[in-house]
Amino acid sequence: MQILVLGAGAWGTALACTAAGLGRHAVTLWARDPVLSQDLQYQRRNSRYLPGVALPEDLRIANGTLQSLLEVGAAWDLVIIATPMAALRPMLQALSESTVPAVWLCKGFEAARNGHAWGLLGHEVQREVAPHALCGALSGPSFAAEVAQGKPAALVAASNHEGVRETLVNAFHSPVLRIYASDDLPGVEVGGAIKNVLAIATGLCDGLDLGANARAALITRGLSEMTRLGVALGARASTFTGLSGLGDLVLTATGDLSRNRQVGLALARGRSLDAAVAELGHVAEGVYCARTVLQRACTLGVDMPITEAVVRLLDGSLQARQVVALLMGREPRPESDRV
Secondary structure, three states: OEEEEEOOOHHHHHHHHHHHHOOOOEEEEEOOOHHHHHHHHHHOEEOOOEEEEEOOOOOEEEOOOHHHHHOOHHHOOEEEEOOOHHHHHHHHHHOOOOOOOEEEOOOOOOOOOOOOOOOOOHHHHHHHHOOOOOEEEEEOOOOHHHHHOOOOEEEEEEOOOHHHHHHHHHHHOOOOEEEEEEOOHHHHHHHHHHHHHHHHHHHHHHHOOOOHHHHHHHHHHHHHHHHHHHHHOOOOHHHHHOHHHHHHHHHHHHOOOOHHHHHHHHHHOOOOHHHHHHHHOOOOHHHHHHHHHHHHHHHHOOOOHHHHHHHHHHOOOOOHHHHHHHHHOOOOOOOOOOO
16 A cells, blocks of 8 residues: 655654554655655654654655645555644645545644634534545544554544545554544544543643542543533544543543643643643644634533633633632532533
8 A cells, every 4th residue: 555644743753654664555754844854864763753763664755845746646545644733724625636535643623714713623624625535534542652662552543434444444453553443533533632622631630739539530521521512513422432532531631641731730830831832842732722622612502611621721811720629619410411
């Protein structure tokens, strides 16, 4: 299989290395930044985003423009979009006439634009700019560094097209990387987006040393919020008990490789949001999509108190300890309450 990976951040590089290491694919990795591309080509490492991981000898590094790569579109069997959410729209626009399956890795909501009152999920962006493209998402609990090191992981290939799901399974399923298929693309995307917001809350909880009991309660109630919004957006509730829901939430909320968790920990230490993000050196999608999550929830009449508290923390209207008081001071209600 001829696989093209667009974006040489940590996750794009890790997945490209994994696919190339299987020995059954011809994999090409493209970086938008020509300086990074040269480093990948000649140093055979991605010191900026994935230090300590050597690139497989068979992994090809593409030079030139994206357009020049896509002009030979017939050569590709699968295109992986490994950019941040902010770059998904132009990538899909570039691929809008292609018949090659294209799958994104980014998790989150696009910022509000073009008259929309809120930002869009990946499949909603695709519906606008490339409605006839064969697309989907590859998601689930996965730290790039561990995948690149060959440690076991499991992901979900989500698409409305059976052929796209089958292509992803054939491309990446291996003894160290299990790929499960799902036709619930909205559910998989909602899980991937909201877990980043909830990871900020959990990082704050742990940074304030509130204890394991509080962490368990926060993750569980966060999963309830995620499910409510997902169902309101057309997803199946069962999706959120799977890899792209509970699995990704637990990993991102508790694993110290999580960038969103690190933001919460930094805020608990009294760091400003700007300083916390700058120290990461990477994109923390939860910071950028938290307000959009809350906007969508409010529009649909879905109650998301943890998300609301995170938004107020990020915009500076609440301090860390005030977030705890706000959440603990809510009126009692049945656990099964749907709103």
